[in-house]
Amino acid sequence: MALVTAVLHRGVVDSDEPILCADDLGVLRGDGVFETINVRDGQAFLLSEHLDRMANSARRMEFELPAKTEMAELAEQALAAWRGRFTGEEAALRLVATRGREHGGPLTVFATIDPVPAERIAPRRDGLNIVTASLGVDADARGKAPWLLGGVKALSYASMMAVTRWAKSQGADDALWVSADGYALEGPTSSLLWLDGRTLCTTPASTGILPGTTSAYLLEHAAKAGLETAERLITVEDLMGTEAAWLSSSVRGVAFITSIDGKAIAQRPDITAELDKLAGFAVPE
Amino acid sequence: MALVTAVLHRGVVDSDEPILCADDLGVLRGDGVFETINVRDGQAFLLSEHLDRMANSARRMEFELPAKTEMAELAEQALAAWRGRFTGEEAALRLVATRGREHGGPLTVFATIDPVPAERIAPRRDGLNIVTASLGVDADARGKAPWLLGGVKALSYASMMAVTRWAKSQGADDALWVSADGYALEGPTSSLLWLDGRTLCTTPASTGILPGTTSAYLLEHAAKAGLETAERLITVEDLMGTEAAWLSSSVRGVAFITSIDGKAIAQRPDITAELDKLAGFAVPE
Numbered sequence: 001m002a003l004v005t006a007v008l009h010r011g012v013v014d015s016d017e018p019i020l021c022a023d024d025l026g027v028l029r030g031d032g033v034f035e036t037i038n039v040r041d042g043q044a045f046l047l048s049e050h051l052d053r054m055a056n057s058a059r060r061m062e063f064e065l066p067a068k069t070e071m072a073e074l075a076e077q078a079l080a081a082w083r084g085r086f087t088g089e090e091a092a093l094r095l096v097a098t099r100g101r102e103h104g105g106p107l108t109v110f111a112t113i114d115p116v117p118a119e120r121i122a123p124r125r126d127g128l129n130i131v132t133a134s135l136g137v138d139a140d141a142r143g144k145a146p147w148l149l150g151g152v153k154a155l156s157y158a159s160m161m162a163v164t165r166w167a168k169s170q171g172a173d174d175a176l177w178v179s180a181d182g183y184a185l186e187g188p189t190s191s192l193l194w195l196d197g198r199t200l201c202t203t204p205a206s207t208g209i210l211p212g213t214t215s216a217y218l219l220e221h222a223a224k225a226g227l228e229t230a231e232r233l234i235t236v237e238d239l240m241g242t243e244a245a246w247l248s249s250s251v252r253g254v255a256f257i258t259s260i261d262g263k264a265i266a267q268r269p270d271i272t273a274e275l276d277k278l279a280g281f282a283v284p285e
Numbered sequence: 286m287a288l289v290t291a292v293l294h295r296g297v298v299d300s301d302e303p304i305l306c307a308d309d310l311g312v313l314r315g316d317g318v319f320e321t322i323n324v325r326d327g328q329a330f331l332l333s334e335h336l337d338r339m340a341n342s343a344r345r346m347e348f349e350l351p352a353k354t355e356m357a358e359l360a361e362q363a364l365a366a367w368r369g370r371f372t373g374e375e376a377a378l379r380l381v382a383t384r385g386r387e388h389g390g391p392l393t394v395f396a397t398i399d400p401v402p403a404e405r406i407a408p409r410r411d412g413l414n415i416v417t418a419s420l421g422v423d424a425d426a427r428g429k430a431p432w433l434l435g436g437v438k439a440l441s442y443a444s445m446m447a448v449t450r451w452a453k454s455q456g457a458d459d460a461l462w463v464s465a466d467g468y469a470l471e472g473p474t475s476s477l478l479w480l481d482g483r484t485l486c487t488t489p490a491s492t493g494i495l496p497g498t499t500s501a502y503l504l505e506h507a508a509k510a511g512l513e514t515a516e517r518l519i520t521v522e523d524l525m526g527t528e529a530a531w532l533s534s535s536v537r538g539v540a541f542i543t544s545i546d547g548k549a550i551a552q553r554p555d556i557t558a559e560l561d562k563l564a565g566f567a568v569p570e
Binding site: 110141154 | 290292300301302303304305306307308309311312313314315316317319346347379381383387395397399418419420421422423426427429430431432433434437439440441442443444445446447448450451460465
């Protein structure tokens, strides 16, 4: 179970206490939005950016989140309870807002905090073997079809879970979504970064990927590591020929890619170390 | 609220009683399956077929539902409570199974029953104006990418809800998913049927549509109405030129299409009446 659960306007509750009714649209339709946030030293990293993205996801689904201050207060209630029990460990703060119950009433809004298991952050040290999986759509399809919810972090993640199971069944650590027209897009729960000379690149938001908070932070601060930045499309073939590539996400952090579809790719441990340092990700021993 | 709620191994509970914890994968990831079933005269229509489809959806998502007898018993518990309160009205029985809580334990399995509002079944009498919306994928894409969960009725319905909202914002009653290569597929929550001479046609399951229980029943019994049947691909352009077309679903029933993207299409009230009769859908006055 989640170690800490807090509900909007109620505060911390027992994590074993059910909080959603049978007709909550979050469960009936995956109709809601969420964020998962890195907690270190008891503080949520990039909380403001996550809250902004969450509010944007909700607006794209035509509902309004509570005010940012209320969402931040909910997060802080959960964090305070977490700090009361643990200090040093990394954790994952999850914020969830569903459209509420089917026949009306308020949104269902809650937060959970869980410790991050060691195997979840091991890829910061060990890297990831990934396999490509078709997302079925062209790189420009979701931009033209807003109902496909490109760029929205909705609760409807069944395909993300399915492709992750499939990747593991292939002996890989994770999947990489590839557009029908051959472009590498993102991981099921992570952003794609790669190095071209001294330029740190990522996928353009126009492809309908979820704009990564961690990747945005890394690009914003890349100059400190002497790197230029760019948003570009890249084919899988070209990705295999880059100097290095990573999947970044809030909890797992910066994980370098070691192979794609069984073929080893180049690595740049020096740049990996710079990226970890920029975003403050501790690499396990 | 749902008028009746029943939980597996617990039976009927107060519909205002929360039954899902904050870390239920059904809400965190839309990670589960569901069915919505027509209830008439207090009985669930095609319950066995719906339970089979639900079990298949779960297997595609790599989990096993409880035994069919247990699922049927859950449905019957809800139906018995419904019959105790209402008799004549049509209702919608919903069966839901999530993967359960994040850190293990049993599935979360429950049933709800709601009366069907008059406006929901009015399309049996009034028909539907629909607008086409791109699903972004080619008609054969999901067959090649099982992780996209074509043919699976997962809880991850955020895009289905988004495209329905978009259709209504265009002044239409419903949407029609169209593949990137131009084939009409299905509605967000319904199957597509059309008439070609004396042949009642629907979309092949190979396109990744959800195989409809109502449409399957209609095709199975079409000979009683003197109709042949076929599964075919059809372009939107060809659909506009058919003798008649319908969207069928368990609760709304058989709704004839009156226009597609603002262009009126032909209708066959005689065949509509035959289809209603075959599946026993009462047409409102």
